[in-house]
Amino acid sequence: MKTWLCQQCGWIYDETKGDPLGGIPPGTRWADVPDSWTCPDCGSGKSDFEMVEI
């Protein structure tokens, strides 16, 4: 399980937690998050995220 960091606002996508309010269940791998998904805080797309160690 990995974490991805939004470079525009710092919101973290944690694969273990997913984004349930955004329709992404816990355990969803980053690769399986649809390209139409946007950052729940700033609205940026997946391309604005980078993988990080937290």
Add this chain to the structure above:
Amino acid sequence: MNVTLKIRDFDDPTFDPFTVFDDSFGRHVDSPYPELAELGKQARVHPHEYRTLFGLAPDVTTADMPHFTVLGYELVQQIYSHPQIYSNKIFERMLGPGFGRTVTTMDAPEHTRYRRLFQQAFMPNVIARWGDGIVQPVADELVGSFMARGSADLVKEFTSLYPFHIIYRQLGLPPDDRQIFHKLAVALTVAGTNVEKAMEASAKLGAYYGALTEMRYERPGDDLVSLLTKIEVEGERLPKEILISFLRQLINAAGDTTYRATSNLLVALLTHPEQLDAVRRDRSLIPQAIDETLRWECIVMTGFRMALQDTELDGVRIPAGSAVEAVNGSANRDASRYSDPGRFDIFRKATSRHMAFAYGAHVCIGQHLARLEMTRALNSMLDRLPNLRLDPDMPPPRIFGCTMRHPEHIYVKFDA
């Protein structure tokens, strides 16, 4: 270069911007929520300036603009989601005279470039390092100053000092001059009523931060200014003018908001002792206690935008050049999103992200630091103030205000 910088006070050092500032957010308003709920039943878009709905004088910087107050989660989110229509350029007139060209006053693509650079200094993994080095020592010092006494006013002795002391240390400001920095910083925000004083404060802070920035370019340290001078994304660095404007804004942005948010967190838990006990026993509940507080008692009640084109919102025509106020507090208490929205409940099932930090491109840049500071503050108190509770012999805390909300006192007792 070995130079000692000195901040210059107002030419009239007796000028008191704090009273002007405190009076400007509606001290007489206990709660705006009943009024907002009533207005929401009539319509979601009202052709009025928000502050005038509560009897406050209009903001002079936007006096020539048509005003619209917008209620409810869906419309607030719609405004924040469409920056190409609802622009931040309104802040050029509201904040520009004091702060200068900050990211708050910009739209994309300029905003996107600079925001990305500034955000690097406020990423969760960066601010985590400040937690041990700066935030925790400040929390420990403040709690230590009253923990032997068995009673305290947590606003006067903790929350009103805490985030300011943190930002002073992050910037490396001289301890003896901190009161002058705070006074000048607060004066920047009263441009709506006293633009001369705002501009005087802006010039004096600008001269200081300009010289400080030069020193950090030449001899970087481990402070926030040094970090900001070094940040680079795709070969681009922050221009000095933009960096100085950001520093002007920082004391307000990092201090005035977190001071109130931490106060409201303490009020929320102390007035719901069963939830305080739950948090005391299980600290993993702190993040949801913070988010429920931010939803329940939002600090910054509205977000301003300017319509760049003629548009329509919920059937109401909005002319280009209008001031549009998205009422974050109304979104956070929208009954269609949150059941029994006026109830504080840290165990509430998450149904919608709250709007306390706004949403979209201009979502609060310092929200991760704010959460860290609130977490450390609460942990320090729960660890070092056993049996922390409201003082039954003193007035209970009262959260007030219509544009910003916080209590003036939180009188507590604990086992010393």
